[in-house]
Structure formats: C-alpha cells, structure tokens
Amino acid sequence: MSDRLKFSPDILARLGEELVPDIDQGLIELVKNAYDADATECRITLHDATADGGSILVSDNGTGMSESAVRNGWLVLGRSSKTQKNLTPQYNRVPVGDKGLGRLAALRLGRQVTMRTRPRSDPGREFELVLNWDQFDAATLIEDVAIDITESPTDRPPGTDISIERIRGPIGRGPVNKLVRSLLLLSDPFSEEGKPEAGIRTDSTSDAVSPDPGFKAELVADEYADLQAKLGQSYFADAEYRIRAQLDADGQAHFSVLDWKGDTLHQATPSDLYDAPPFVFDLWVFILDGKSFSTRTSTMREVQDWLKHVGGVHVYEDAIRVPPYGGLGDDWLDLNLRRSRSPEMRPSTNTSIGRVRVANPLRRLVQKTDRIGYIENNAFLDMRRCCGDALDWASRTQVRERDKRRQAELEIVQQKTERATARLQAVLTKAVPTTERKKVDDAIDLYVKEKGHETKALREELQLYRSLATAGMTSAVFAHEIGRPLKLIDNGLQALQKMIPDDQQADAGRRIDRIIAAKARLNSFVSIPLNLLAKKKRRSGKTNINQCLAELVDLLAPIAIYFKVKLDLDLTDQYTDINGSEALIDGICLNLIMNSINAFQRNEFAQADRRIRIATTYDGSTVSVSVTDNAGGIDGLELADIWLPGVTTTPEGTGFGLTIVRDSVHDLGGSVRATALTDFGGAEFVVALPPMRELFK
Incomplete structure (x- = not known):
C-alpha cells in the first residue's frame, strides 16, 4: 500500500508571510520576476492602500508566460529553474528571482489574486487564473483546491499583470517608505545613462x-505622492570624491580615487589576490558642511535627506539589488566602525552612498533561502575584504596628501613670516632713531617671547585633547566590539536555565541573577562612550539640561546600584534650556558624578549611606547644575589645583576629568566652582550656564 505526502494550507503561511514578513520584500520578488521576463518596465500601483480591502497591481511589459509556463513554473513553489544558469532569451540577463517563496508572500497580502499574462511567443492570447485564499484556508489539503486557467483573445501587448485584491490590512507609511527605497535601489540608480552596467552580460552568443x-x-x-516623488531624486554630482575598486576575473584588484568629475586623482594595484567573482565597487563621499554647498544648486538638507533614504553600500547582482546590504541599519563594510577606529578621511553611512556591482553567472555567491543576503562563503568574504582594503587604502592615500598640503602651507607661512620680519627690520632701521632702537627691539623680543609661551600652551593643550580623543575612540571601538558577546551571554543564560533541574533552580537562579547584574553594569559602561559619541549629541543647539540629566542618570543606574550609591535627582520645573550640545552637558555631568562615585571607594573613608544629589536651579539669569556627594569632601589638594590636567588623588585616575569639565563649561560660556566640604558631607560642584533666551536679549 502506498501513499504520498500531503500539505495543509497552513504551510502557505509558513512559507509565505512568515518566511518573508516584510511587505516590500514580497513585492520586490514580483518585480524581480518581471526583470527575469525581460521586461524593461514594471509598475506597482497601490489603490486605497491606507484602508482594509484595497488592492495592489503589479504590471510589466515582459515576455509573459504560456499556459505550460504557468502550470509548470508559476504555480510550482520552492523549485527554481534559474539555478541552471540559463540566460534570458531576449536580453541575455542572468535570472535573479528564485524559489517562488517571496512571490508567495506578496500574493498572500490579499484575500484573492488575479493573474493575467500574454506570451510574446503566442501573440493575441491571454491566460488568466484566480487564487482565492479563503478557499485554501477552508480546505483540508492544498491539492483539494482546483485552479482553473482560462484563455481569451486580446489585442494587448505581451506582459503580465498581477492584481492582489482585498488586501488584509492597511499599508502604512513605513512599509511604503521601505518599498520606495527598495524600488529606488532595485534597478541600480547609480547606473550612468547609455553605459551598460557591470554584471549585465552583453557578450551575446546569438544574433x-x-x-x-x-x-x-x-x-x-x-x-503617498511625496514618497513616490523620491524615486526621481539623485545627487551624485554633489559628491566630493569617489572611491573605486575593480576586481577582474583573475582576482587582481585595482583601486582608485576619483574627483567629482570622474577624473582619477590616485590609483594603485594591490599585491593581494582575491578569490571572488568580478565586481566593481564605487563609493560616493559627501562633505556635509555649509561651505561645500555654498556654490551648488542643491542644498545640504536635500542631500542629507536623500542619503537618509538611500545611503549605505548596496550590492547589485547582475543589475538587481541584493538586500539587506546597504539597507537601514546595515553597515556590512563596517564604515562606521572603521571611522571610529581611525576618523581621518573616513566616510560613514551618513555621508556616503555606494554600490558593489557583481557578475555572478557561475553562482559563486549564493543567496540565502529567505533571499536576505548571501551565505558567507569564501567568495563573499573575499569580496568584502577587497572593498575594505580599498577603503583603508583611500584613507591612507588622502591622509598623506593632506599632510603634504599642510607641510606646504606651513612652509609658505614660514616664508611669509621671514619676509614680514625682514620688512619690519627695514622699516625700523629707517624710521627709528639709533638711540631708541634698543628699546624697540627689546619690546618686540618680549612680545615674541610671550606669544611663544601662548603658542606652546596651546600646543600642549592640543596634544592633551588629541590623547583624550584617542582614548575616547579606543573605548568606542571596545564598546562596539563587546556589544555582540554581551548578547550571546543573554542567549547562553536562557539556555542554561532550561538545562538546570527543577530542584536546583532556586540556587542556580541566584547565581544567574548575579551574572545578569554584572552584565547590566558592563552594558551601562559599554553604552557610555557610544552614547557620548553619537552624532546627534554633538550637534550644537537648544539643549534641555533637565532632559540630559534624566537620561544620564538612567544610563548610570546599573553602575550606581553596583557601587551602592543612590542618585537623587532634584530638577527644577523652571527654564533649563541652554545653547550647546548634549555631548558637552553629558561629559560635564558624567565626570562630576563618576568623581563622586570614585570618592566613595577610598579605603580611608567608609560611608554606609552613599548619596549623590544632582540638582538644577534657575534664578532668571543663570541655569545652574549642582552635583553634591557625602563622600567626605576634597582632601589633600588645593581647590585651585584640582582643575589642572594630570592632578588626581585616585591612584588609577587620569586627572583629566575636571580639566574637561572646566574647558567644556568655558566653551558653553559658563563658570564652575567647587566647595571642598559641605553640610551634606562631601564636595559640591556648581556649574553656572547662560540660558538660551539670554542669547537674544
């Protein structure tokens, strides 16, 4: 007795909307099908998409399908005829759609689908079928539902129309925005008009x-007319320069830096070979400041908004985009990490847009089953390594060129100084009597000497802050790298808890709770440098002191709990807006609070009730922040000396914290004072800042 496998209709949901949950990715698979059908155009029309029961129409002008192709191809899910590396018949394209699972997800968006197709090979005929998902949901087995394919005469040109009707819910602005982004990137907006794209085969083997x-x-x-309009925007001409890497079929790479016109500025051929399919990597880099855009027709805001939607490095396999590379939050080339490690002449995902065009006829790059990214085999890893090497080479090259320019400028300044000195001496010789010349020379020498002291002090301060910047970048890299292992700890603890016998859960739970508490403290420390270095926090403008303090105290809560310190917030309900950046306020308050926490750790001082009081006040002309502790006060140092760099009473301390506080407060136009011992039982620091409204009086 024999039987065969049967499938419940529930499998349609499992393979469709659950495997490919994003609306845009499902619809993109239908667009890829149009590309594979040698279409030159594909249109997605949303009708009443903001309400239940709307419809989606996907139309193309491709070659269409015969009745046999519909039966043996379109209706067969999970089998791909495209793995055989056959090129499309009309334009010799490498097929990019696969397996039909993404298509299933799109078709399941509505309760009914009507598909009409007109084959180029059989003009005048149209084939139509209807998929009623309610019938499938009510059936016991998928094969119980019959699908009729009808034929009718037509005078319409070849192509395919897929109408997804009675959509199951409204399609909001967020999914449509993602769809716009996907469509914009799908057909490679980087392509230059009239030039064939790398990855599209043009060596046809047939006339x-x-x-x-x-x-x-x-x-x-x-x-969503405003979102629709974004499909036509492009600002590549506003890029400051372009980084390019080309890999040939022999694995040899060629790197170059191009100017905004496309002329080569620098080029190199690395000695390393790369085991990846041929590709071209281009990265357009923008300098987003007012000076750069002062002579351009586009505005910096327009370019920033455009980069927000399309920025990042995207991958195109045979002219079709492969998600998620370059998508929102995806930084597969670690642009931001490279910038944090070495910020000089480094682009970020917010200041650049790029793409990798790869020809993959031999399928050395293999896409995952869910169509979201490649399997990280040797070919993919070497492609990524080559792109990364190009970025590093470009940075080194431009830093060298910048240093040469600086040296040349310094030599010019020195020459000008020597000429100015010679002119001054000539004027003095002619204008000043010999009897008075010594007095004038002495006065000039004294002035030069004092300016030299000032220059030396500024140079030392510059070196100090360069050292601090290096330390900050190092801590940011550490924080970035340690974030992933911390997530693995969570997963490991959950798995361990399931393996522990019930009779040992209580004892194990206490141990696990201690690990979780320690991890929370580490998480807090890791978050601090990433939080302080966030770009939005470095932007100067209207900043609310109370909001900054509340967020900072939340960030430090696990650390305070570990050190058994209570953070008391006493925030005024009056005006606390100042003109400055959140990063400066965070840096000031973080240093003061951590100084207080460190003061509690002194061996010679014991305090059971550890408290730090953080308060804000406003007296009509000044916004004040006070940080007071009961850690015994400042002892062993003169108050005037605590602001000096390198001065500290903590053996493990750097002595830079209060120097940063002093300079940051000065940058904000304020003042800071310290009290060695207060009635509260410890030191107090009060920062006084001008309010925002003071700037307009």
Whole structure:
C-alpha cells in the first residue's frame, strides 16, 4: 500500500508571510520576476492602500508566460529553474528571482489574486487564473483546491499583470517608505545613462539576442505622492570624491580615487589576490558642511535627506539589488566602525552612498533561502575584504596628501613670516632713531617671547585633547566590539536555565541573577562612550539640561546600584534650556558624578549611606547644575589645583576629568566652582550656564 505526502494550507503561511514578513520584500520578488521576463518596465500601483480591502497591481511589459509556463513554473513553489544558469532569451540577463517563496508572500497580502499574462511567443492570447485564499484556508489539503486557467483573445501587448485584491490590512507609511527605497535601489540608480552596467552580460552568443535597454521599476501611490516623488531624486554630482575598486576575473584588484568629475586623482594595484567573482565597487563621499554647498544648486538638507533614504553600500547582482546590504541599519563594510577606529578621511553611512556591482553567472555567491543576503562563503568574504582594503587604502592615500598640503602651507607661512620680519627690520632701521632702537627691539623680543609661551600652551593643550580623543575612540571601538558577546551571554543564560533541574533552580537562579547584574553594569559602561559619541549629541543647539540629566542618570543606574550609591535627582520645573550640545552637558555631568562615585571607594573613608544629589536651579539669569556627594569632601589638594590636567588623588585616575569639565563649561560660556566640604558631607560642584533666551536679549 502506498501513499504520498500531503500539505495543509497552513504551510502557505509558513512559507509565505512568515518566511518573508516584510511587505516590500514580497513585492520586490514580483518585480524581480518581471526583470527575469525581460521586461524593461514594471509598475506597482497601490489603490486605497491606507484602508482594509484595497488592492495592489503589479504590471510589466515582459515576455509573459504560456499556459505550460504557468502550470509548470508559476504555480510550482520552492523549485527554481534559474539555478541552471540559463540566460534570458531576449536580453541575455542572468535570472535573479528564485524559489517562488517571496512571490508567495506578496500574493498572500490579499484575500484573492488575479493573474493575467500574454506570451510574446503566442501573440493575441491571454491566460488568466484566480487564487482565492479563503478557499485554501477552508480546505483540508492544498491539492483539494482546483485552479482553473482560462484563455481569451486580446489585442494587448505581451506582459503580465498581477492584481492582489482585498488586501488584509492597511499599508502604512513605513512599509511604503521601505518599498520606495527598495524600488529606488532595485534597478541600480547609480547606473550612468547609455553605459551598460557591470554584471549585465552583453557578450551575446546569438544574433537573436538584443542589447539590454535596462530596467526601470515605478511606484504609483496617490496616498503617498511625496514618497513616490523620491524615486526621481539623485545627487551624485554633489559628491566630493569617489572611491573605486575593480576586481577582474583573475582576482587582481585595482583601486582608485576619483574627483567629482570622474577624473582619477590616485590609483594603485594591490599585491593581494582575491578569490571572488568580478565586481566593481564605487563609493560616493559627501562633505556635509555649509561651505561645500555654498556654490551648488542643491542644498545640504536635500542631500542629507536623500542619503537618509538611500545611503549605505548596496550590492547589485547582475543589475538587481541584493538586500539587506546597504539597507537601514546595515553597515556590512563596517564604515562606521572603521571611522571610529581611525576618523581621518573616513566616510560613514551618513555621508556616503555606494554600490558593489557583481557578475555572478557561475553562482559563486549564493543567496540565502529567505533571499536576505548571501551565505558567507569564501567568495563573499573575499569580496568584502577587497572593498575594505580599498577603503583603508583611500584613507591612507588622502591622509598623506593632506599632510603634504599642510607641510606646504606651513612652509609658505614660514616664508611669509621671514619676509614680514625682514620688512619690519627695514622699516625700523629707517624710521627709528639709533638711540631708541634698543628699546624697540627689546619690546618686540618680549612680545615674541610671550606669544611663544601662548603658542606652546596651546600646543600642549592640543596634544592633551588629541590623547583624550584617542582614548575616547579606543573605548568606542571596545564598546562596539563587546556589544555582540554581551548578547550571546543573554542567549547562553536562557539556555542554561532550561538545562538546570527543577530542584536546583532556586540556587542556580541566584547565581544567574548575579551574572545578569554584572552584565547590566558592563552594558551601562559599554553604552557610555557610544552614547557620548553619537552624532546627534554633538550637534550644537537648544539643549534641555533637565532632559540630559534624566537620561544620564538612567544610563548610570546599573553602575550606581553596583557601587551602592543612590542618585537623587532634584530638577527644577523652571527654564533649563541652554545653547550647546548634549555631548558637552553629558561629559560635564558624567565626570562630576563618576568623581563622586570614585570618592566613595577610598579605603580611608567608609560611608554606609552613599548619596549623590544632582540638582538644577534657575534664578532668571543663570541655569545652574549642582552635583553634591557625602563622600567626605576634597582632601589633600588645593581647590585651585584640582582643575589642572594630570592632578588626581585616585591612584588609577587620569586627572583629566575636571580639566574637561572646566574647558567644556568655558566653551558653553559658563563658570564652575567647587566647595571642598559641605553640610551634606562631601564636595559640591556648581556649574553656572547662560540660558538660551539670554542669547537674544
């Protein structure tokens, strides 16, 4: 007795919307099908998408499908005829769609799907079928639902229309925004008009194959006209320079830096070989400051908004984008990490847009089953390594060029100084009597000597802050790298708890709680440098002191709990806005609070009730922040000396904390004073800052 496997309709949800949960990725698979059908255009039309029961129409002008292709291809899920490396018949394209699972997710967006297709090979005929998902959901087995394919005459041109009707819920602005981004990037907005894209085969082996005219995806959505308009924007001409890496079929790479016109500034051929398919990597880098955009037709705000939607490094396999590379939050080339390690001449995901165009006819790069990214095999890892090496080379090259310019400028300044000195001497010789010349020379020498002292002091301060910047970047790299292992600890603890016998859960729970508490403290320390170095925190403008303090205290809560310190917030409900950056306020208050916490650790001082009081006040002309502790006060140092760099009473301390506080307060136009011992039982620091409104009096 024999039988066969049967499938419940529930498998449709498992393979469709659960495997590919994002609306945009499901619809993108339908667009990829259009590309594989040698279409030059594909349009997605949203009708009443903001309400239940709307519809989505996906239309293309491709080759369409015969009845046999519909039965044996379109209706068969999970099997890909595209793994055989067959090129498309008309434009010799490498197929990019696969398996049909993404298509299933899109088709399941509505309660019914109507598909109409007109084959180029059989003009005048149209085939139509209807998928009613309610019938499938009510059936016991998938094969119980019959699907009829009807034929009718038509005078419409070849192509395919897929109408997804009675959509199951409204499609909000967020998913549509992602869809716009995906469509914009899908057909490679980087391509130059009239030039074939790398990755699209143009070496046709048959006279019947036509040159590929390209592929364009379009969105029509009346409810989201502003998002639809973004598909036509492009600001590549505003880039300051471009980094390029080309890998040939022999694994030899060629690196170059191009200016905004496309002319080569620097080039190199590295000695390393890379085991990856041929590709071209381009990264457009923008200098986002007012000076750079003063002579351009576009505004810095427009470019920033554009980069927000399309920035990052995207991957195109045979002219079709491969997600998630370059998507929101994806930094697969570690641009931001490289910048944090060595910020000089380094682009970030907020200041650049790039793409890797790869030809993959031999399928050395293998996409994952869910179509989200490549399996990280040797070919992928070497492609990523080559791109990273190009970024590092470009940074080194431009730093060297910048240093040469600085040295040349310094030599010019020295020459000008020598000429000015010679002119001064000539004027003095002519204008000053000999009897008075010594007095004038002595006065000039004294002035030069004092300016020399000032220059030396500034140079020492510059060296100090360079050292602090290096330490800050190092801690940021450490924080970034340690974040992933911390997540693994969470997963490991959860798995361990499940393995512990019930009779030992109580004892093990206490031990695990201690590990969790220690991890929370480490998490807090890791978050501090990343929080302080966040770009938005470094932007100067209207800043609310109370909000900064509340967020900082929340960030430090696990640390305070570990050291058994109570943080008391006493925030005024009056005006506390100042003109400055959150990073400066955070740096000031963090140093003062951590100084107090460290003071409690002194061996010679014991305090059972450890408290730090953080308060704000406003007297009509000054916003004040006070940090007071009961750690015994400042002892062993003169108050005037505590602000000096390198001065500390803590053996493990750096002595830079209060120096940073002093200089940061000065940068904000304020003042800071310290009291060695107060009635509260310890030291007090009071920072006084001008309020925002004072700036407009």
